[in-house]
Amino acid sequence: MTQKNFSAAINEALHQAMEIDPAVICYGLGVTDPKAVFGTTANLEQRFGSDRVFDMPTSENAMTGVAIGAALNGIKSVMTHQRIDFFLLAMDQLVNGAAKWHYMFGGQNSIPITIRLIIGRGWGQGPTHSQNLQAWFAHIPGLKVVMPTTPEDAKGLLLASIFDPNPVVFLEHRWLHNTVGEVPDGDFRIPLGQARKVRAGDDITVVSMSYMTVEALHAADYLATRGVSCEIIDLRTIKPLDWKSVFDSIQKTGRLLALDSGFTTGSVAGEIVARVAMEKFSQLKSPPARLAMPDVPEPTSPALTRGFYVRAADIATKALEMLGKDTNTVKADLPEPVPHDVPGEWFKGPF
Amino acid sequence: MSSDLTLKLFRNMYRIRAVEEEIARRYPEGKMRCPVHLSIGQEAVPAAFAESVRATDFAVSTHRGHAHYLAKGGDLEAMIAEIYGKATGCAKGKGGSMHLIDLSVNFMGTSAIVGNSIPIGVGLALSAQLKGTDQISCVFLGDGAIEEGVFYESVNFAAVRKLPVLFICENNLYSVYSPLSVRHPKGRSIARMVEAMGVQIAEGDGNDALVIHQIMQDAVDEVRAGGGPYFLEFFTYRWREHCGPNFDNDIGYRTQEEFQGWQNREPISRMERALHKTAPAVMDEMRAEVNAEVQAAFKCAEAASFPAQSDAYQGVYA
Numbered sequence: 075m076t077q078k079n080f081s082a083a084i085n086e087a088l089h090q091a092m093e094i095d096p097a098v099i100c101y102g103l104g105v106t107d108p109k110a111v112f113g114t115t116a117n118l119e120q121r122f123g124s125d126r127v128f129d130m131p132t133s134e135n136a137m138t139g140v141a142i143g144a145a146l147n148g149i150k151s152v153m154t155h156q157r158i159d160f161f162l163l164a165m166d167q168l169v170n171g172a173a174k175w176h177y178m179f180g181g182q183n184s185i186p187i188t189i190r191l192i193i194g195r196g197w198g199q200g201p202t203h204s205q206n207l208q209a210w211f212a213h214i215p216g217l218k219v220v221m222p223t224t225p226e227d228a229k230g231l232l233l234a235s236i237f238d239p240n241p242v243v244f245l246e247h248r249w250l251h252n253t254v255g256e257v258p259d260g261d262f263r264i265p266l267g268q269a270r271k272v273r274a275g276d277d278i279t280v281v282s283m284s285y286m287t288v289e290a291l292h293a294a295d296y297l298a299t300r301g302v303s304c305e306i307i308d309l310r311t312i313k314p315l316d317w318k319s320v321f322d323s324i325q326k327t328g329r330l331l332a333l334d335s336g337f338t339t340g341s342v343a344g345e346i347v348a349r350v351a352m353e354k355f356s357q358l359k360s361p362p363a364r365l366a367m368p369d370v371p372e373p374t375s376p377a378l379t380r381g382f383y384v385r386a387a388d389i390a391t392k393a394l395e396m397l398g399k400d401t402n403t404v405k406a407d408l409p410e411p412v413p414h415d416v417p418g419e420w421f422k423g424p425f
Numbered sequence: 426m427s428s429d430l431t432l433k434l435f436r437n438m439y440r441i442r443a444v445e446e447e448i449a450r451r452y453p454e455g456k457m458r459c460p461v462h463l464s465i466g467q468e469a470v471p472a473a474f475a476e477s478v479r480a481t482d483f484a485v486s487t488h489r490g491h492a493h494y495l496a497k498g499g500d501l502e503a504m505i506a507e508i509y510g511k512a513t514g515c516a517k518g519k520g521g522s523m524h525l526i527d528l529s530v531n532f533m534g535t536s537a538i539v540g541n542s543i544p545i546g547v548g549l550a551l552s553a554q555l556k557g558t559d560q561i562s563c564v565f566l567g568d569g570a571i572e573e574g575v576f577y578e579s580v581n582f583a584a585v586r587k588l589p590v591l592f593i594c595e596n597n598l599y600s601v602y603s604p605l606s607v608r609h610p611k612g613r614s615i616a617r618m619v620e621a622m623g624v625q626i627a628e629g630d631g632n633d634a635l636v637i638h639q640i641m642q643d644a645v646d647e648v649r650a651g652g653g654p655y656f657l658e659f660f661t662y663r664w665r666e667h668c669g670p671n672f673d674n675d676i677g678y679r680t681q682e683e684f685q686g687w688q689n690r691e692p693i694s695r696m697e698r699a700l701h702k703t704a705p706a707v708m709d710e711m712r713a714e715v716n717a718e719v720q721a722a723f724k725c726a727e728a729a730s731f732p733a734q735s736d737a738y739q740g741v742y743a
Contacts, residue, residue, distance in 0.1 A: 133582060135574065139545045170537075178516065
């Protein structure tokens with residue numbers, strides 16, 4: 075175990091994957107530049123050479139196809155984009171190609187590629203640098219969708235993704251890159267499709283992913299002071315989703331609050347509410363609820379993003395409502411941090 | 426030697442034609458329940474391709490991919506069975522006519538989406554370069570794919586990394602029913618436009634298998650020798666409708682005169698004329714052999730079992 079931040083954990087996973095298997099290659103815009111994609115790809119080229127680690131033309135769609143083609147001959151590509159939004163240019167190759175190849179050709183080969191996509195938020199990221207599209211990707215049969223929260227999960231899930239025989243969309247929230255935690259050394263893998271119980275509790279189940287888990291933890295700390303015991307399930311893998319962990323928790327608490335960092339309509343949280351309502355209705359003590367981003371593009375000005383995000387106060391308020399408790403003081407008890415548009419005061423931009 | 430080659434080219438073309446004609450003949454029976462895009466009239470390029478590359482070279486193709494699959498050495502019975510939706514099909518009934526694959530000859534797949542397989546072919550070339558083999562990757566595409574952004578992205582990357590890719594464009598003048606005149610500015614050459622991207626090019630009569638073979642063999646040798654990507658453009662013509670078994674000159678998107686002009690340059694009868702004096706008996710033998718093979722493949726496909734319905738839910742993940 076070593077203390078390191080999320081970016082360093084990603085970097086360590088990449089180093090280890092490339093060391094374990096010479097078929098692993100790593101490319102993307104900026105992976106070899108001095109910034110090294112927020113440090114996540116640092117020293118890879120120096121160590122493994124420019125055949126296996128390289129910068130690329132600004133061609134998201136073709137370069138996704140290149141990963142598919144190389145995969146057909148045994149190469150495991152890890153492709154990185156500094157923002158998820160640029161990757162929208164590659165939907166043909168991802169959806170029509172990578173996701174379906176194994177099925178569509180009768181299971182004769184597979185596409186073991188990993189696509190790292192970084193999600194922005196705040197500091198004026200604006201409408202096209204801040205989208206959380208996990209529900210989109212989860213909608214497509216054949217894709218796996220991973221969203222780590224902690225440095226430990228970032229490393230373990232990235233190694234598992236790289237060595238998974240299927241295409242994996244690996245979503246990194248920019249607000250997590252500087253979080254610090256214990257990270258196991260060596261070849262440490264966390265199986266895909268397993269949620270993590272971040273906190274055990276009895277009164278309400280909060281299902282969350284990625285950065286929303288951080289807000290959920292703040293909310294749970296506060297709720298504890300109000301006598302509410304909150305169980306937090308961090309999904310870690312969005313698809314395939316660990317329904318057993320969700321259902322087991324509901325059985326204990328009888329209440330569901332599903333969080334989502336994406337837009338409300340068609341969200342993963344909506345899917346969780348739907349399945350819990352359909353399959354565990356008789357166990358519910360109150361109607362299931364969800365909190366997600368409004369169906370509005372994220373605006374740029376800090377004046378417009380004040381109060382825009384789902385924060386700990388919103389989560390605590392909803393949980394107290396579901397338990398029939400007073401919510402009057404929550405906003406005052408859990409004020410939105412100032413400044414509100416950065417992960418911490420240390421963050422000075424630009425992206 | 427050269428007459429050997431001529432005979433091989435004739436046989437390759439005749440075989441593709443015989444398969445496609447049989448699909449067209451039987452299609453109205455309603456047993457082949459998937460779209461089919463036939464290569465009738467366009468046999469010369471794949472026939473020459475078959476004599477230019479090795480089984481270990483990679484190839485990918487398009488929705489109009491029967492001819493390329495067969496030219497690469499793809500299993501005929503498995504292709505026909507796939508079109509019939511049978512369990513013995515090359516994609517076990519999951520893919521149909523537009524998703525052909527035969528890994529035993531490195532025919533890596535075809536795509537129903539225009540331009541979709543181009544970067545996949547480039548990725549295969551990257552893998553060959555990374556592994557240090559002398560394989561080349563061949564990418565079949567049509568003139569419609571030239572209009573897709575991914576084409577330029579793919580050619581550019583192949584040029585940047587000097588990848589062993591052979592792009593083979595069959596320009597049949599139409600994207601479905603849309604003529605080149607509404608899609609490209611008048612007088613601009615596709616090949617020369619691609620040349621400006623830093624790729625070697627050649628172009629030629631796409632209905633003359635001997636000429637195509639010469640051009641293609643030179644290009645294959647150059648790519649294999651490490652010369653980087655090569656783009657070939659061959660002018661040819663689709664006889665039947667974009668999708669399906671019928672002739673469609675009556676619907677008004679092209680003229681009878683244009684069609685007739687291309688029929689006069691029909692690739693197989695050209696070759697037959699050249700071989701008529703020297704090898705009539707050999708040609709007859711070849712025709713009989715191919716006809717028997719094609720009939721057997723259809724018989725086999727018709728007799729094969731359908732996959733179990735439960736197979737629909739299998740194989741989403743590897």
